[in-house]
Amino acid sequence: MSKLIEPRTLKGFRDFLPATMIPRERLMETARRVYRSFGFAPIDTPALEYTEILLGKGGAETDKQMFRFEDSGGRDVAMRFDLTVPLARFVAQHAGTLGLPFKRYHIATVWRGENTQRGRYREFMQCDFDTIGTRSIAADIETTLVIHELFLAIGFTDFAIHVNNRKVLTGLLERLQLADKSTLVLRALDKLAKIGAAKVNEELASTTGATTEQAAAILEFATLAGTNDEIVAGVAKAVAGSALGEEGVADLRSLLAACAAAGVPDARLKLDVSIARGLDYYTGTIFETFLTHLPSIGSVCSGGRYDNLAGLYTKQELPGIGASLGLDRLLAAMEELAMLPKAATPAEALVTYFDAERLHDYLRLAALVRSDGIGVEVYPEPKKLGQQLKYADGRGFRVALIAGSNELSAGECQVKDLRTGGSETVPLADVPSAIKRVLSAG
Amino acid sequence: MSKLIEPRTLKGFRDFLPATMIPRERLMETARRVYRSFGFAPIDTPALEYTEILLGKGGAETDKQMFRFEDSGGRDVAMRFDLTVPLARFVAQHAGTLGLPFKRYHIATVWRGENTQRGRYREFMQCDFDTIGTRSIAADIETTLVIHELFLAIGFTDFAIHVNNRKVLTGLLERLQLADKSTLVLRALDKLAKIGAAKVNEELASTTGATTEQAAAILEFATLAGTNDEIVAGVAKAVAGSALGEEGVADLRSLLAACAAAGVPDARLKLDVSIARGLDYYTGTIFETFLTHLPSIGSVCSGGRYDNLAGLYTKQELPGIGASLGLDRLLAAMEELAMLPKAATPAEALVTYFDAERLHDYLRLAALVRSDGIGVEVYPEPKKLGQQLKYADGRGFRVALIAGSNELSAGECQVKDLRTGGSETVPLADVPSAIKRVLSAG
Numbered sequence: 001m002s003k004l005i006e007p008r009t010l011k012g013f014r015d016f017l018p019a020t021m022i023p024r025e026r027l028m029e030t031a032r033r034v035y036r037s038f039g040f041a042p043i044d045t046p047a048l049e050y051t052e053i054l055l056g057k058g059g060a061e062t063d064k065q066m067f068r069f070e071d072s073g074g075r076d077v078a079m080r081f082d083l084t085v086p087l088a089r090f091v092a093q094h095a096g097t098l099g100l101p102f103k104r105y106h107i108a109t110v111w112r113g114e115n116t117q118r119g120r121y122r123e124f125m126q127c128d129f130d131t132i133g134t135r136s137i138a139a140d141i142e143t144t145l146v147i148h149e150l151f152l153a154i155g156f157t158d159f160a161i162h163v164n165n166r167k168v169l170t171g172l173l174e175r176l177q178l179a180d181k182s183t184l185v186l187r188a189l190d191k192l193a194k195i196g197a198a199k200v201n202e203e204l205a206s207t208t209g210a211t212t213e214q215a216a217a218i219l220e221f222a223t224l225a226g227t228n229d230e231i232v233a234g235v236a237k238a239v240a241g242s243a244l245g246e247e248g249v250a251d252l253r254s255l256l257a258a259c260a261a262a263g264v265p266d267a268r269l270k271l272d273v274s275i276a277r278g279l280d281y282y283t284g285t286i287f288e289t290f291l292t293h294l295p296s297i298g299s300v301c302s303g304g305r306y307d308n309l310a311g312l313y314t315k316q317e318l319p320g321i322g323a324s325l326g327l328d329r330l331l332a333a334m335e336e337l338a339m340l341p342k343a344a345t346p347a348e349a350l351v352t353y354f355d356a357e358r359l360h361d362y363l364r365l366a367a368l369v370r371s372d373g374i375g376v377e378v379y380p381e382p383k384k385l386g387q388q389l390k391y392a393d394g395r396g397f398r399v400a401l402i403a404g405s406n407e408l409s410a411g412e413c414q415v416k417d418l419r420t421g422g423s424e425t426v427p428l429a430d431v432p433s434a435i436k437r438v439l440s441a442g
Numbered sequence: 443m444s445k446l447i448e449p450r451t452l453k454g455f456r457d458f459l460p461a462t463m464i465p466r467e468r469l470m471e472t473a474r475r476v477y478r479s480f481g482f483a484p485i486d487t488p489a490l491e492y493t494e495i496l497l498g499k500g501g502a503e504t505d506k507q508m509f510r511f512e513d514s515g516g517r518d519v520a521m522r523f524d525l526t527v528p529l530a531r532f533v534a535q536h537a538g539t540l541g542l543p544f545k546r547y548h549i550a551t552v553w554r555g556e557n558t559q560r561g562r563y564r565e566f567m568q569c570d571f572d573t574i575g576t577r578s579i580a581a582d583i584e585t586t587l588v589i590h591e592l593f594l595a596i597g598f599t600d601f602a603i604h605v606n607n608r609k610v611l612t613g614l615l616e617r618l619q620l621a622d623k624s625t626l627v628l629r630a631l632d633k634l635a636k637i638g639a640a641k642v643n644e645e646l647a648s649t650t651g652a653t654t655e656q657a658a659a660i661l662e663f664a665t666l667a668g669t670n671d672e673i674v675a676g677v678a679k680a681v682a683g684s685a686l687g688e689e690g691v692a693d694l695r696s697l698l699a700a701c702a703a704a705g706v707p708d709a710r711l712k713l714d715v716s717i718a719r720g721l722d723y724y725t726g727t728i729f730e731t732f733l734t735h736l737p738s739i740g741s742v743c744s745g746g747r748y749d750n751l752a753g754l755y756t757k758q759e760l761p762g763i764g765a766s767l768g769l770d771r772l773l774a775a776m777e778e779l780a781m782l783p784k785a786a787t788p789a790e791a792l793v794t795y796f797d798a799e800r801l802h803d804y805l806r807l808a809a810l811v812r813s814d815g816i817g818v819e820v821y822p823e824p825k826k827l828g829q830q831l832k833y834a835d836g837r838g839f840r841v842a843l844i845a846g847s848n849e850l851s852a853g854e855c856q857v858k859d860l861r862t863g864g865s866e867t868v869p870l871a872d873v874p875s876a877i878k879r880v881l882s883a884g
Contacts, residue, residue: 005498007535007755009488010519015532017539018483018546025474025484032467037812039789039819041460042467046451046565047489047521047551048509056447067490069511072555077452079489090457093449097459099836101822104460109489109551113514123488131822138801138822145805261802262809313449347481359580360703363587367704370479377481380543380573380580394541 012114012122018344019396024125024331027154028107031127031325034150035105038142040129043104045086047111051076053089056312065112079111083128083324091132092313100133100318107327121328130322132309137251139321140285140305141258147289147301147323148264154330155339158292161264162272165252165285166304169273171245172221172238181208186276189222197223221273228256228271235273251285283307287323291333300330343396347375349435350392351401356382361408365401365428372432374439376401392418399435417441454556454564460786461838466567466773469596470549473569473767476592477547480584482571485546487528489553493518495531498754507554521553525570525766533574534755542575542760549769563770572764574751579693581763582727582747583700589731589743589765590706596772597781600734604714607694607727608746610677611715613687614663617680623650628718631664639665663715670698670713677715693727725749729765739775742768785838789817791877792834793843798824803850807843807870814874816881818843835860841877859883 009015016024032042051068055078068078080086083106091098107127114120129146131139144161151159169186173179188203197219204215217238224234232252239245252271259269275288284305291300303323310318334340349369351362362378369376377397379388385402392400403413407425415434416423420441426434451457458466474484493510497520510520522528525548533540549569556562571588573581586603593601611628615621630645639661646657659680666676674694681687694713701711717730726747733742745765752760776782791811793804804820811818819839821830827844834842845855849867857876858865862883868876 004756005494005754007495007531007752008492009535010490010492010513010517011515013488013490015488015536016484016486017536018485021484021486024486029471036788037817039787039792039817041787042458042463043460044458044463044466046455046457047553048452048455048565050450050452052447053449064514067511067513069509071452071509072506073453075452089449093451094457094459099833103819111489123490134822136822138795138820141801141805142820142822145809258802258805262805310449312447314446345481345483346478350481353580359583360700363583363700363704367587375479375481377545378580378584380576380578380584391541 010122012116012120014121014123018346019342020331022343022346023334023340024327027327027331027334028125028127030153031107031150031327032105034146034153035129037149038103038146040103040105040131040146043087043090043106044108045080045083045090045106047079047109048077049080049086049089051078053313054078054080054085056085056088065114067111067113080108081112082110083108083126087128087130088310088318089313091318092310092316095314095316101139102132103130104132105129125327127325127327128303128322129324130320132318132320135319137254140251141255141262143285143303143321143323144255144259144269144287145262145264147287148259148268150301150325151289154334156291160268160270160290160292161301162270162275162288162290162299163252163255163285164271164273164275165248166276166282167244167248167251167284168235168239169221169276171242171248172218174242174244175239176210176214176217178208178210178214178218181210184208185218189218189274190276192222192274224273228266228269231271231273232256235271248284255285281306285321291337293337294333297329297333297336300326300333302326341396345375345377345395345397347377347397348439349374349376349399349401350388350395350397351376351378352385352388352392353379353382354385354402355405355408358403358405358408361403365403365413365431368428369401369432369435372436374432374435389416389418399438401431401435452564454558454562456563456565460788461784462773464785464788465776465782466769469769469773470567470569472595473549473592473769474547476588476595477571479591480545480588482545482547482573482588485529485532485548486550487522487525487532487548489521489551490519491522491528491531493520495755496520496522496527498527498530507556509553509555522550523554524552525550525568529570529572530752530760531755533760534752534758537756537758543581544574545572546574547571567769569767569769570745570764571766572751572762574760574762574764577761579696579700582693583697583704585727585745585763585765586697586701586711586729587704587706589729590701590710592743592767593731596776598733602710602712602732602734603743604712604717604730604732604741605694605697605727606713606715606717607690608718608724609686609690609693609726610681611663611718613681613684613690614660616684616686617682618652618656618659620650620652620656620660623652626650627652627660631660631716632718634664634716666715670708670711673713673715674698677713690726697727723748727763733775733779735779736775739771739778742772742775744768783838787817787819787837787839789819789839790881791816791818791841791843792830792837792839793818793820794827794830794834795821795824796827796844797847797850800845800847800850803845807845807855807873810870811843811874811877814878816874816877831858831860841880843873843877 066078184207204210221238236249282304286304288299289301305321366376400416417438508520626649646652663680666673678691724746728746730741731743747763808818842858859880
């Protein structure tokens with residue numbers, strides 16, 4: 001026999017075993033269901049694209065992180081590192097067929113050659129939805145409602161969507177005549193939580209040349225607190241006189257009012273002027289979403305409004321708004337919050353293979369249970385019952401169905417609750433409802 | 443403004459637009475649902491692996507087709523070209539955690555640098571399920587039942603699972619003392635439909651040195667026809683005396699009897715001694731599945747039993763059985779058979795944005811409809827109704843909900859069937875049931 005090849009995955013890549021993959025798939029299914037219920041349609045794009053296409057927007061850091069190579073036809077190709085650049089290329093390429101507004105979701109794998117020492121993976125799933133081709137605030141409102149529904153559907157009640165609008169900070173800086181310093185201002189404000197107001201003040205003065213009054217106005221703005229209404233009032237005061245700033249305030253007011261009317265509780269939608277999300281790309285509403293019981297994990301769903309999605313590929317101006325669910329981060333959070341079931345099987349019940357001659361009966365029993373919407377596996381070999389029950393336990397089955405020749409001849413089966421150890425013997429036709437009783441007992 | 447980048451995909455790669463992606467996702471969901479209902483659990487593996495791992499089994503043709511490159515860390519890596527090699531690596535690597543028997547499904551993209559002139563794509567989806575760690579015929583039976591359920595669940599009634607067992611041909615050749623010529627025999631038999639019996643006879647004589655009697659026995663075997671019972675009887679006669687052949691006959695009999703007992707009609711399970719599926723890998727039961735109304739498209743679900751999955755990576759012998767749904771081929775078939783809906787939206791209803799001041803009412807109406815399980819999109823801008831209805835029609839919405847200020851003040855809404863053009867005005871609370879009436883009208 002030849003030498004064995006060591007079975008291993010590449011650094012930064014990982015396998016998903018059933019116990020992890022089952023909740024991961026469920027999460028993707030929930031996202032798909034919610035996106036679809038708002039009329040977002042699925043698309044898919046190739047994992048590999050011309051490097052020229054992908055290089056377009058990413059900026060220097062992303063470029064170095066690309067898995068890039070020459071294919072056997074001599075083409076310079078790379079694996080996609082996000083779903084936004086492919087979306088831009090896709091919309092530019094198919095604009096005529098798609099029509100506007102165009103609402104799509106895209107759940108797919110992306111690859112980045114990141115430094116794995118920070119606990120990052122080089123392959124991960126993105127879960128994006130966007131509305132393209134409209135500047136209407138109705139799309140911003142809907143995006144907020146989608147995020148809200150999404151987290152409820154996943155099983156969270158304690159979360160907060162932090163919302164801001166890029167126009168208000170820009171408006172304030174316009175009013176302060178610091179509009180050309182916005183990158184530097186944001187850089188300083190980003191450190192507020194870490195270094196405190198006094199140091200940010202110093203940095204604003206040294207990097208932007210802000211006067212004491214200007215710096216104070218910026219800091220007062222960035223630390224506005226209170227109810228959403230109180231913050232909006234503060235923002236309105238701060239940007240008064242800037243047309244853009246006033247537009248941002250009007251947008252925020254429309255968004256907050258509509259979400260309240262649609263039943264989003266105040267606690268789950270917080271106006272937060274401290275969030276910024278990458279100055280260059282976003283131009284209006286921006287979102288971040290935090291889990292109340294695990295704020296340290298950071299935003300698990302972020303996004304915002306942009307003025308022009310695909311300027312690199314088409315002259316057609318395509319405004320839009322979207323957000324991205326951080327699937328892997330959210331799964332990690334759910335694991336930490338003990339929200340994930342432990343089972344390594346998607347089926348609820350195991351039919352034990354008790355009597356070697358009775359396979360047909362076991363198959364018929366399984367079909368009966370399955371026809372009632374309950375997942376069921378038939379153990380493939382007539383091994384010792386103890387061994388089969390051990391297997392059932394290890395996999396996380398909730399119920400074992402046990403029947404020997406006597407029970408089957410009497411038209412009966414034992415339904416065993418694998419958590420409590422209790423069991424009842426019922427007529428075969430009643431097995432599905434007996435299983436449901438066990439499952440509903442929790 | 444800088445020069446535009448031409449938006450295009452690589453040769454052999456393609457985008458999936460909503461109208462194609464919606465049925466594609468539904469097909470994957472159906473497969474997942476059926477696999478899970480039999481206790482198969484999902485896994486995922488990296489798109490990129492060490493080339494050494496992937497090279498293991500594929501053979502010369504596959505090697506040339508790999509997307510292979512050196513990553514930025516100097517590793518020789520490649521994109522997976524199937525899901526079987528990664529499964530072998532995965533099971534060898536995680537054997538201790540997984541336990542046996544291990545039943546998994548894996549729906550994922552694979553890449554092959556195929557000649558695109560044959561209408562093949564370089565990126566496509568595979569949809570595999572396997573049971574590993576048992577030699578029991580119960581697993582072969584279950585695999586057959588899964589295929590049967592899968593096609594019913596997708597919406598087919600007219601299909602046939604062709605089943606054979608590698609042991610019976612091997613048994614026949616043993617009996618004829620041509621066991622070492624099996625590759626050549628299969629190569630000749632593969633041409634039966636194309637070149638006819640006489641030419642196959644000639645080829646058998648010239649390549650394997652078969653006598654007239656031997657060649658006649660092989661041809662008689664390969665052309666056995668009739669009911670499953672008649673063919674089994676013919677096979678049993680042909681292999682009588684070969685232990686392996688008799689084992690194959692016993693396996694086939696068990697499988698046919700169990701599937702019949704489980705309710706699979708004879709017309710959907712055909713014993714077909716002419717199918718072979720790659721001599722080297724499969725060692726027992728083999729499957730191909732054909733659509734009655736589109737046989738020309740070839741097998742849409744194939745697989746079989748193997749003795750040792752992961753011999754390249756582990757000393758542990760891992761027998762198993764599995765099959766793979768040809769997702770893209772099946773979708774092409776369903777399109778040809780007009781089984782696919784045409785809609786480019788996953789939502790059923792569009793709320794038209796009729797009165798600019800009434801957005802909150804439209805959002806509330808949408809939430810009401812959605813809470814009843816109906817997908818609904820709110821048009822994002824208060825444009826002319828005709829334009830919105832044209833959009834609804836183009837996307838393939840089934841229903842438009844139309845309400846101006848007067849209707850809303852009266853607590854009413856017009857529910858318009860976009861296929862018939864008919865409409866009825868109902869109280870807002872009755873909108874979900876009015877939509878369901880339209881949908882159930884087909």
